[in-house]
Amino acid sequence: MSEPDLSVTICGVRLRNPTVLASGILGLSEDLLIRVGEAGAGAVTSKSCGLKPRAGYPNPVVADWGAGLINAVGLSNPGVDATMEEVRTAKRVLKPKGVAVIASIFAESVWDFGVVAQKISPAEPDLIEVNISCPNVEHEFGQFFCATPYVAAQVTRRVKQSTDIPIIVKLSPNEANIAEIARAVVDAGADAVSAINTLGPGMVIDIESRAPIISNRIGGISGAAIHPIAVRCVNDIARAVPVPIVGIGGNAAARDAIEMIIAGAHAVGIGSAIYSRGLAVFAETTRGIEAYMRQHNFARLDDFRNSVMETAPTAGSRIVIPQPTEP
Numbered sequence: 001m002s003e004p005d006l007s008v009t010i011c012g013v014r015l016r017n018p019t020v021l022a023s024g025i026l027g028l029s030e031d032l033l034i035r036v037g038e039a040g041a042g043a044v045t046s047k048s049c050g051l052k053p054r055a056g057y058p059n060p061v062v063a064d065w066g067a068g069l070i071n072a073v074g075l076s077n078p079g080v081d082a083t084m085e086e087v088r089t090a091k092r093v094l095k096p097k098g099v100a101v102i103a104s105i106f107a108e109s110v111w112d113f114g115v116v117a118q119k120i121s122p123a124e125p126d127l128i129e130v131n132i133s134c135p136n137v138e139h140e141f142g143q144f145f146c147a148t149p150y151v152a153a154q155v156t157r158r159v160k161q162s163t164d165i166p167i168i169v170k171l172s173p174n175e176a177n178i179a180e181i182a183r184a185v186v187d188a189g190a191d192a193v194s195a196i197n198t199l200g201p202g203m204v205i206d207i208e209s210r211a212p213i214i215s216n217r218i219g220g221i222s223g224a225a226i227h228p229i230a231v232r233c234v235n236d237i238a239r240a241v242p243v244p245i246v247g248i249g250g251n252a253a254a255r256d257a258i259e260m261i262i263a264g265a266h267a268v269g270i271g272s273a274i275y276s277r278g279l280a281v282f283a284e285t286t287r288g289i290e291a292y293m294r295q296h297n298f299a300r301l302d303d304f305r306n307s308v309m310e311t312a313p314t315a316g317s318r319i320v321i322p323q324p325t326e327p
């Protein structure tokens with residue numbers, strides 16, 4: 001059998017392999033984006049940037065609670081103007097290496113989403129990811145943009161009118177029906193979707209001091225604990241819309257990534273796992289997917305993408321433990 005082809009094309013952008021650095025995990029610096037690209041990622045996503053610089057919450061903002069992370073950074077970012085330079089530099093260095101650069105944006109109003117998209121576009125990111133898991137300050141109760149299909153679609157239309165770069169709309173697992181939101185943003189012009197952002201909010205308390213462990217008291221949950229929810233969301237989306245999906249949430253090894261692809265993902269975002277596995281997680285995941293493809297005689301990712309069976313096999317035991325496919 002010839003070499004398995006691990007490349008994937010999303011909205012005309014070729015990724016040499018399906019692993020993608022998820023937004024925000026490594027803060028914002030072109031050096032870090034470049035290091036992740038050089039460590040083997042197929043694409044890197046910048047930290048979400050808004051119209052103006054924002055300090056975010058005081059430390060501690062991220063904590064490891066054993067089965068994942070809890071974070072509330074408060075959308076800290078240096079603003080779109082500074083991010084532009086970071087994205088431009090990352091693109092210049094990573095493009096010749098075949099690594100795609102995705103610029104993530106957020107805003108506080110539907111209108112501002114368009115302004116930020118327009119401002120970041122001259123940096124020529126390959127794709128723009130639209131983070132709608134943030135509050136709309138124009139709404140009476142600061143409702144999140146991802147909370148209703150109507151508002152999620154409004155943001156999508158506004159961004160599409162403001163840039164020619166293909167857009168990925170990043171969905172939240174915290175809404176009742178993620179497939180409905182996916183359909184609304186795709187009908188409004190989203191070229192792709194990514195899922196999921198953090199789950200929650202959750203809360204972790206230090207039992208000695210009885211204080212919450214992060215400064216904001218509550219925060220989004222990520223990492224291993226949310227992986228099954230992310231897989232379910234990706235599969236719900238794959239059943240609802242025909243666009244490419246970046247599956248994110250608890251991916252820490254090839255088995256997690258393969259599960260995401262079987263559920264319907266074209267590419268797999270890796271975030272929290274970097275804290276425990278280091279940047280090697282990208283190359284290790286890619287190698288593990290390749291080994292799985294050889295083992296199953298799959299020539300391309302398409303050969304097993306979106307191929308989940310309708311039913312579980314019947315088993316004598318009530319408990320089934322999936323076998324690891326790699327170290």
Ligand SMILES: Cc1cc2nc3c(=O)[nH]c(=O)nc-3n(C[C@H](O)[C@H](O)[C@H](O)COP(=O)(O)O)c2cc1C
Pocket residue numbers: 022023024025047048062069071073104131170196197198221222223224226248249250251269270271272273
């Ligand atoms: C510290 C931290 C910061 C994050 N910042 C962002 C962000 O700026 N924009 C965004 O869209 N998602 C952000 N996320 C969410 C991740 O991109 C990802 O969707 C989520 O953590 C689930 O993936 P994981 O389990 O692999 O971490 C952040 C997550 C963490 C842990």
